[in-house]
Each structure stands twice: as structure tokens, then as C-alpha cells.
Amino acid sequence: MFESNTDTESVDPQGARYVALAQGLQTRIAVGELRPGDRVPSVRELGAQSGYSVTTVLRAYEHLELLGLVESRPRSGYFVRAVPAAVRTLPQTIHSSPQLQPSLISADLVSSVLDTVSQPGLLQLSHATTAPELMPVAALNRIARNLIKEQPEQSLSYMMSPGLERLRQQIAGRLSACGVPAVADDVVITTGALEAIHLCIRMLTRPGDTLLMESPTYYCLLQIAEECGLRVVELPNDPVHGIDPDDVRRAIQRHRISAALFVQNFNNPTGSVMPDAAKREVVSLLNAAEIPLIEDDIYGEIGFSGVRATPFKAFDEDDRVLHCGSFSKTLSPGLRVGWVLSRRHHRELSRRKFTTSCATASLPQLIVSRYLETGGYERHLRKLRSELARSVARISDAVLREFPVGTSVARPQGGFVLWIELPKQIDAMEMFRRAAQQGIAISPGILYSADGRYHHHIRLNCAVSWTPALEQALRTLGKLAAALL
Structure with missing residues (x-):
């Protein structure tokens, strides 16, 4: 059940082992073999099954925790996280027949958005850039x-x-x-x-x-x-x-x-x-x-x-x-x-x-x-991946907690941006304007398609440190979205 990638192990043995363990459990969760609320094998049990050390097994569980798939309960072990239904709802893929057409997103619109989000003093959740504290x-x-x-x-x-x-x-x-x-x-x-x-x-x-x-x-x-x-x-x-x-x-x-x-x-x-x-x-x-x-x-x-x-x-x-x-x-x-x-x-x-x-x-x-x-660089990348996974998971949870019912959040497998589909009644451009007035920079979804789709989508940058100001900003965004309903 648990297989190691020998090619990867030659470069990073422990990294390959814990990733293989995590992916095996992730597959069991995805196919429903392990359901929300189920207890997963203990650290010792999984170590015996896989032949890997306690340290490697703990790293695998820590990784799954960062992805929001399992949770640790004191003196009880690890359990598949009983996430709310909203977490399982992904933003919908918009299907349409491919059309030959020039881009309809004008340079003026993009410039206007960039001018707004570049104003000093805004809490920056718009630009896809990594905060200095995450860099060496x-x-x-x-x-x-x-x-x-x-x-x-x-x-x-x-x-x-x-x-x-x-x-x-x-x-x-x-x-x-x-x-x-x-x-x-x-x-x-x-x-x-x-x-x-x-x-x-x-x-x-x-x-x-x-x-x-x-x-x-x-x-x-x-x-x-x-x-x-x-x-x-x-x-x-x-x-x-x-x-x-x-x-x-x-x-x-x-x-x-x-x-x-x-x-x-x-x-x-x-x-x-x-x-x-x-x-x-x-x-x-x-x-x-x-x-x-x-x-x-x-x-x-x-x-x-x-x-x-x-x-x-x-x-x-x-x-x-x-x-x-x-x-x-x-x-x-x-x-x-x-x-x-x-x-x-x-x-x-x-x-x-x-x-x-x-x-x-x-x-x-x-x-x-x-x-x-x-x-x-390799040490920095390992730390950065871990920090970004934790940040994406935490901000995703906050969005689903604070935003209106009907909000869907993508589950990124890497990178550090979060794609959010709001209820269809919400105009993301209007939310963008109101957020800027509240000192928060976000990115409206209309920018991300040549024909101006995604009117009720936004993108947030998650490569930031979790602070009381960030927590309050997400709460404020949720209230703005609710008001626009």
C-alpha cells in the first residue's frame, strides 16, 4: 500500500518516505476508505505497516494536518478531519465552446485595479508575492x-x-x-x-x-x-x-x-x-x-x-x-x-x-x-512549502467560516494563491472597491479570463503571516460579501 519513490529518495530519502506515506493515506481518504471522523492508524501502527521510523510517520501526519485532511486529538491519536460540506465544494469549472475572440479585458481595467491595490497602507492580499518574512x-x-x-x-x-x-x-x-x-x-x-x-x-x-x-x-x-x-x-x-x-x-x-x-x-x-x-x-x-x-x-x-x-x-x-x-x-x-x-x-x-x-x-x-x-536553497524550499501549506489551509478555513453560505474555495496543491467562488449574486468588482475602502487589497476574478468571466470570483494571496490584522481582514471581507447579497 505504501510505496517509496527510489528516484526521489536518492535526493531526499526522508522527504520521499514521508511524502509517500502521506499520499497513501490521502488516497484512502479520497476514495472513502477512511471517512470523516475515522481514526487513522497510530504512529506505531503505521510505522510497523510501512517499515518507516516514528519520525517519518510523524512528518507524514504533520503534512496531512497542514493540508487540512487530518487532525490530532490529545491522547487519542489522529483522525480524518470532519470538515463542513462547504469545504468539499470546489469552484465550478466554466465550460463553453472555444471561441476565436480578442481579449476583452482592457488595459484600463487592469491598470485601474493595479493602481488601487498599490496604494500605501493596504493589507496586501492581491499581489501574488511572498512576504519578506518568508524569504531568506x-x-x-x-x-x-x-x-x-x-x-x-x-x-x-x-x-x-x-x-x-x-x-x-x-x-x-x-x-x-x-x-x-x-x-x-x-x-x-x-x-x-x-x-x-x-x-x-x-x-x-x-x-x-x-x-x-x-x-x-x-x-x-x-x-x-x-x-x-x-x-x-x-x-x-x-x-x-x-x-x-x-x-x-x-x-x-x-x-x-x-x-x-x-x-x-x-x-x-x-x-x-x-x-x-x-x-x-x-x-x-x-x-x-x-x-x-x-x-x-x-x-x-x-x-x-x-x-x-x-x-x-x-x-x-x-x-x-x-x-x-x-x-x-x-x-x-x-x-x-x-x-x-x-x-x-x-x-x-x-x-x-x-x-x-x-x-x-x-x-x-x-x-x-x-x-x-x-x-x-533546498532547506529554504522545504520550510517555505510547509509555511505556505499551513497558510493556505488556515486562510481557507477562515474564508469558509466568515464568508456567506454558498462560498466555494479551491484546494490548491501548491503555490500560494486561493481561488474563491462567491454566491452568484455578489459582484466581485464591487467587493474589490469596498474592500479597498476598508484598507484591504484583493484581486477580482474578472481579470482572469479573456472574455471577462468570473464576475463572482476573487483571488487571495496566502503567502503572508497569520496576524490579528489578517484575521480581522478576512472577517471584514466576509461581512462585505454578506452585505452584497
Whole structure:
């Protein structure tokens, strides 16, 4: 029943063991073998069944507690959590026939929202950024000071495209470890993942072309498509499993697709992750049709299970997937260090990077590379995943407790944003405006689709510390939602 992943164990033995244990119990809960209120095996019982240590079993139960699946009762053991019915209700996937249409979300609307949420003094639950207290600030500052002192010329001079060779080697090594065949020469360093995606879209498309995307998806990706004059075909994005390969197949048959752009490892905003078998099928479908896939994998390393999500690129035998990522969500949003990996298009991407912004800032590249060399990044990721899982679970509970009946909350499997479906009578834009007046920044759902769906959805950032101010803010949001009913 409990199987260990030997490939993963070679990298992180204890991590692989507790994850395997947790996933085994999670499956038993999902299929109904263990029901709400049931007592799960004791620590000693599970240790005897699996052959793992008490420490490993305790880590597995702690992980399930973070996910909100089990609860500890003093002197009684662990029990499947008896969650209210609302927790089991997920936001509904909006299905519609794919249509060829330009983005209807105007730049003015996005600018208006960003202007509002950027006002000083707001409790920030809108931007998908990690709070400084969750980042290794002291270590990064120390590295920055040492680099400027030790390497002033390299730190403060141009570092031309494709970027710092040592950093490109490190990125290629990390991707190779999760099944992506990569070498340093395949990598171009960019100013964050958005620049990488922008470079790919500009290279692969022309105004009037059609881009295949999921819905909901990150609104900045829609803005890039609109800026490039592209039409968008949207595929329904299930809040658990992501897009359906059959929908990809139908879209290819019905439309002349120039490129696809997917965020399927802990999608922003739903937190969903596409199963590996589905990823393989999607890549096969797109490769057969000679359609390039731009993969935004910015959240891939922060899955709550502790196992790195497999990129689309790992299944790409034709070298048509352009893999984009960044350290903005895991290490520091302000450093703005991202990348795009593609052997087929490396030279053209490097040239376009040079003509777009000449070079990515030198000091941030050196800081990230030095931090990776210290070995601190893996320790930081383990702690960050745990903190984010705890925060997402706690904020989810508060939303379901404080918001009106009929509210549904996604169950992210990674990342740190929370997708919330409100009762249909609630206008999320009006709630956004009233929240800002109360000193709280949220993100209205209308931004996350090309045709302005999700009028009664909002997205909250959970990469924040739990404080009395946050607890009160969630209570206030619940009252605002109730008032709008």
C-alpha cells in the first residue's frame, strides 16, 4: 500500500518516505476508505505497516494536518478531519465552446485595479508575492554585500545575454533532476518569467494569430496576448486537474493555433496541477500538430507534497516546449531573475533578449547563483512549502467560516494563491472597491479570463503571516460579501 519513490529518495530519502506515506493515506481518504471522523492508524501502527521510523510517520501526519485532511486529538491519536460540506465544494469549472475572440479585458481595467491595490497602507492580499518574512532576507543581504566587495566590476557591469554561465548551469542542473534534458547553452536568463514569456510569444506569433490558453489564468499573460494583437482560445481549467487533453485535441481540430501558453503546475489562480499522464498527452498532441507550447512553470517547485511537479518539458521529444521559470516566487520577487529554456530557439531568444533589454541585472544573477551554491536553497524550499501549506489551509478555513453560505474555495496543491467562488449574486468588482475602502487589497476574478468571466470570483494571496490584522481582514471581507447579497 505504501510505496517509496527510489528516484526521489536518492535526493531526499526522508522527504520521499514521508511524502509517500502521506499520499497513501490521502488516497484512502479520497476514495472513502477512511471517512470523516475515522481514526487513522497510530504512529506505531503505521510505522510497523510501512517499515518507516516514528519520525517519518510523524512528518507524514504533520503534512496531512497542514493540508487540512487530518487532525490530532490529545491522547487519542489522529483522525480524518470532519470538515463542513462547504469545504468539499470546489469552484465550478466554466465550460463553453472555444471561441476565436480578442481579449476583452482592457488595459484600463487592469491598470485601474493595479493602481488601487498599490496604494500605501493596504493589507496586501492581491499581489501574488511572498512576504519578506518568508524569504531568506538576511542570507541574501549578506551575499550581496560580499559580492559587491569581492567582485565590484562583475557585480556592477553589464552581463550580456544569455546571462551568467554558472547560473545557467545551475538552472539546467535543477531541471535535469526533474526529467528535463537541459544544458547551460539551452538557457537564456531574463528579467523574471514574464519577460521570458513575452520573448517567446513575440518570437512565435504575429498580430492576428491565435493563442491557446486555459481559463482562468494569470491576467498578465492575457495582457501580453492582447498587447501582441493575438486572439485567444480558452480551455476550461478544472480547479483540481487543470485542462483536459480532449479539449486541447478539439481546439486543435477547430482552430488554427499558432502557439499554446499553459500554467499547469499549481496554476495561478486555481492552484491545480495537471497529472503527468495528461501532460504527456498534451505535449504529444501539440507536437503532432507542430504547435509550440510556452510553459509557465513559475510555481513548480512549491508543491505541498514536497515533490517537484514534473514540467511539460520533461515529455517533449521534439523540442517544441519552451520552458519559462523564475526565482520570484521561491526566493525573491525583487531580484527579477527568470529564464527560458529551449535548445531549438536558444539563439533567437538570446538575440531578442539583447534587443529588448540588453541584459538582466548582474548583481541579482550573482546573488542567486551564490545562494544556490551554499546549499541553503533546498532547506529554504522545504520550510517555505510547509509555511505556505499551513497558510493556505488556515486562510481557507477562515474564508469558509466568515464568508456567506454558498462560498466555494479551491484546494490548491501548491503555490500560494486561493481561488474563491462567491454566491452568484455578489459582484466581485464591487467587493474589490469596498474592500479597498476598508484598507484591504484583493484581486477580482474578472481579470482572469479573456472574455471577462468570473464576475463572482476573487483571488487571495496566502503567502503572508497569520496576524490579528489578517484575521480581522478576512472577517471584514466576509461581512462585505454578506452585505452584497
